[in-house]
Amino acid sequence: MVDATAVLTRTDAEPRGTKPKRALSGRNIMIYGTLFVFSLYYLLPLWVMVMTSLKGMPEIRMGNIFAPPVEITFEPWVKAWSQACTGLNCDGLSRGFWNSVRILIPSVILSIVVASVNGYALTFWKFKGSDIFFTILIFGAFIPYQVMLYPIVILLREMGLYGSLWGLVLVHTIFGMPILTLLFRNYFSTIPEELFKAARVDGAGFWSIYAKILMPMSLPIFVVAIILQVTGIWNDFLFGVVYTKPDLYPMTVQLNNIVNSVQGVKEYNVNMAATLLTGLVPLFIYFVSGKLFVRGIAAGAVKG
Amino acid sequence: MTNSIEVKDLTLNFGSVSVLKNMNLNVAEGEFVVLLGPSGCGKSTLLNCLAGLLEITDGQIFIKGKNVTWAEPNERGIGMVFQSYALYPQMTVRGNLSFGLKNAKVPRDEIEKKVARAAEILQIGPLLDRKPAALSGGQRQRVAIGRALVRDVDVFLFDEPLSNLDAKLRSELRVEIKRLHAQLKNTMVYVTHDQIEALTLADRIAVMRGGIIQQLAAPQEIYNRPANLFVAGFIGSPSMNFLHGATIDGGQAFQLGDLKLALAGYEGGIVGARDKVILGLRPEHLVVQDGAEPGVTIPAMVELDEPMGADSLVWLQAAGTQMSVRVPVERRMAPGTKVHLKVDMSKASLFDAGSEVRI
Numbered sequence: 329m330v331d332a333t334a335v336l337t338r339t340d341a342e343p344r345g346t347k348p349k350r351a352l353s354g355r356n357i358m359i360y361g362t363l364f365v366f367s368l369y370y371l372l373p374l375w376v377m378v379m380t381s382l383k384g385m386p387e388i389r390m391g392n393i394f395a396p397p398v399e400i401t402f403e404p405w406v407k408a409w410s411q412a413c414t415g416l417n418c419d420g421l422s423r424g425f426w427n428s429v430r431i432l433i434p435s436v437i438l439s440i441v442v443a444s445v446n447g448y449a450l451t452f453w454k455f456k457g458s459d460i461f462f463t464i465l466i467f468g469a470f471i472p473y474q475v476m477l478y479p480i481v482i483l484l485r486e487m488g489l490y491g492s493l494w495g496l497v498l499v500h501t502i503f504g505m506p507i508l509t510l511l512f513r514n515y516f517s518t519i520p521e522e523l524f525k526a527a528r529v530d531g532a533g534f535w536s537i538y539a540k541i542l543m544p545m546s547l548p549i550f551v552v553a554i555i556l557q558v559t560g561i562w563n564d565f566l567f568g569v570v571y572t573k574p575d576l577y578p579m580t581v582q583l584n585n586i587v588n589s590v591q592g593v594k595e596y597n598v599n600m601a602a603t604l605l606t607g608l609v610p611l612f613i614y615f616v617s618g619k620l621f622v623r624g625i626a627a628g629a630v631k632g
Numbered sequence: 633m634t635n636s637i638e639v640k641d642l643t644l645n646f647g648s649v650s651v652l653k654n655m656n657l658n659v660a661e662g663e664f665v666v667l668l669g670p671s672g673c674g675k676s677t678l679l680n681c682l683a684g685l686l687e688i689t690d691g692q693i694f695i696k697g698k699n700v701t702w703a704e705p706n707e708r709g710i711g712m713v714f715q716s717y718a719l720y721p722q723m724t725v726r727g728n729l730s731f732g733l734k735n736a737k738v739p740r741d742e743i744e745k746k747v748a749r750a751a752e753i754l755q756i757g758p759l760l761d762r763k764p765a766a767l768s769g770g771q772r773q774r775v776a777i778g779r780a781l782v783r784d785v786d787v788f789l790f791d792e793p794l795s796n797l798d799a800k801l802r803s804e805l806r807v808e809i810k811r812l813h814a815q816l817k818n819t820m821v822y823v824t825h826d827q828i829e830a831l832t833l834a835d836r837i838a839v840m841r842g843g844i845i846q847q848l849a850a851p852q853e854i855y856n857r858p859a860n861l862f863v864a865g866f867i868g869s870p871s872m873n874f875l876h877g878a879t880i881d882g883g884q885a886f887q888l889g890d891l892k893l894a895l896a897g898y899e900g901g902i903v904g905a906r907d908k909v910i911l912g913l914r915p916e917h918l919v920v921q922d923g924a925e926p927g928v929t930i931p932a933m934v935e936l937d938e939p940m941g942a943d944s945l946v947w948l949q950a951a952g953t954q955m956s957v958r959v960p961v962e963r964r965m966a967p968g969t970k971v972h973l974k975v976d977m978s979k980a981s982l983f984d985a986g987s988e989v990r991i
Contacts (some may be wrong), residue, residue: 423666520716520718522714522715522716522718522791523716523718523720524712524978525680525683525685525705525718526712526714526718526720526776526779527714527731528684528685528704528705528706528722528733529685529705529706529711529732530682530706530731530735530779530783531704531705531706531732531735531736532731532735536735540731541720544722545721545722599653
């Protein structure tokens with residue numbers, strides 16, 4: 329006869345169920361240690377910026393750049409936003425902010441609308457030479473911007489748009505086209521063609537299939553496109569400085585002018601505050617949409 | 633009977649590749665025609681042409697006597713059901729059913745009525761407010777059929793509608809489609825590569841290969857009197873047994889080596905003496921027996937016995953080739969057993985080996 333209790337104890341000692349994990353294994357210490365060091369490395373400049381922007385000039389001159397402010401002051405932020413001077417204008421970064429907003433909104437909407445329709449047509453309404461058209465469009469993404477700077481100046485001048493916000497909007501729309509079209513085309517090509525056929529049998533036309541069937545299915549990729557465009561256009565410096573006039577400079581250009589102005593004392597706290605103000609919009613976008621962004625990028629990357 | 637669909641000299645080329653070649657096809661009012669063939673034979677392409685989803689290269693298509701060769705899909709009076717269901721994922725079942733009607737600017741209360749009727753016919757009433765993602769495969773396909781149903785179309789086009797379903801659901805929906813056809817009496821064109829679907833559903837089957845219709849006939853006709861070697865080999869599972877031989881004695885007998893079979897009773901009549909013919913014998917038309925009968929039986933040796941539930945499939949070496957025979961499942965046969973296969977010549981098929989056409 330087999331002794332039942334003996335059998336039970338023996339099986340209990342054997343591995344069974346979830347494998348136990350040690351929290352403080354050598355591997356975990358390595359991983360978290362490395363991650364900690366790297367995050368410190370990335371966060372330190374931000375720390376310095378925020379702390380400096382909250383100090384007054386006398387405190388900054390003492391030289392402890394890592395130390396938190398003894399006396400917190402929001403003066404530099406106010407000054408950066410509404411009083412800092414660039415050339416003759418002394419109304420701070422606010423002017424650049426609103427310029428940037430006025431550039432950003434039409435550019436983002438226009439480029440995404442055109443690119444998504446492009447991608448849609450290139451996926452579902454293939455025409456003779458559509459593949460070549462697409463190849464040429466993608467090729468555009470590889471041409472360095474600098475090559476096209478001056479020709480576009482001439483082009484805009486001839487169109488009467490040079491130096492205006494709409495000229496810059498046009499430039500942003502055109503330069504966003506290759507990558508956005510690629511993004512949308514790749515996303516749409518993951519949508520089964522039978523869906524498109526079914527919609528045609530149901531009597532939907534070019535625009536109605538786009539608006540009623542595809543758009544509602546493609547929210548993630550639209551979010552990705554919005555994020556790419558908002559951050560890209562907001563951070564743009566080159567086009568802003570080349571194609572607009574001082575009155576219409578976007579925030580990035582104005583930031584540069586404030587930070588690099590040579591007259592008077594260098595107000596580090598104001599510069600830091602101005603820089604942080606300029607970075608707030610992309611930062612906000614990333615924080616709000618991080619999850620959607622990753623999901624959309626993954627969705628768009630499924631097919632080449 | 634009037635023709636519901638008429639295809640005249642239809643040709644379709646993709647670049648230099650010819651997909652459909654000079655095709656002619658008439659489908660009568662209320663008829664159920666199945667397009668059957670292996671992958672790449674052009675059956676789905678033909679269906680897409682009928683639907684107006686593909687531009688044809690040459691020829692004409694008439695639906696209900698109207699030339700729709702250049703018409704848009706929605707102007708043709710067709711409804712289409714796809715393999716992948718192709719339901720609009722962001723719309724509810726109700727939205728899916730009414731989308732086509734909304735596009736056609738049908739008044740709202742009439743849409744309500746039509747959707748309710750389709751839901752009743754297909755028994756999807758309780759699902760109307762669900763999204764497609766919350767439906768099972770069978771329910772999705774019902775909704776897809778409903779989408780064609782609400783539009784009161786003359787012709788239903790099915791593009792392998794059951795291929796994505798599991799075996800049990802497939803046979804259930806097959807019966808349902810047949811019932812639906814009996815109830816609605818619409819013209820239906822149905823593409824499949826599944827011969828069981830074709831044989832059970834069709835009034836007529838069009839067996840296709842390489843963009844050409846090989847035979848267009850009733851299922852029994854296709855099964856019993858295949859027009860050529862391809863149709864004979866494609867229809868039937870397991871496939872027909874083929875013996876390569878000659879006809880002798882002025883077409884009185886079939887000869888293959890030492891084997892001689894009398895052709896008396898062959899429904900093709902006197903076939904004449906030919907050097908190269910192929911005799912086709914279906915596994916269920918052969919009878920296994922112990923004794924030889926000269927001129928009627930083929931000596932054979934059992935290789936393998938496959939019990940299949942209802943009956944049993946026996947593989948044998950006979951006449952220098954491998955043959956299969958369907959036998960009652962009780963009759964177990966050990967490998968190596970020597971038996972004789974009795975041929976029922978009235979159910980056999982003879983093909984010319986050169987042209988592969990039935991004699």
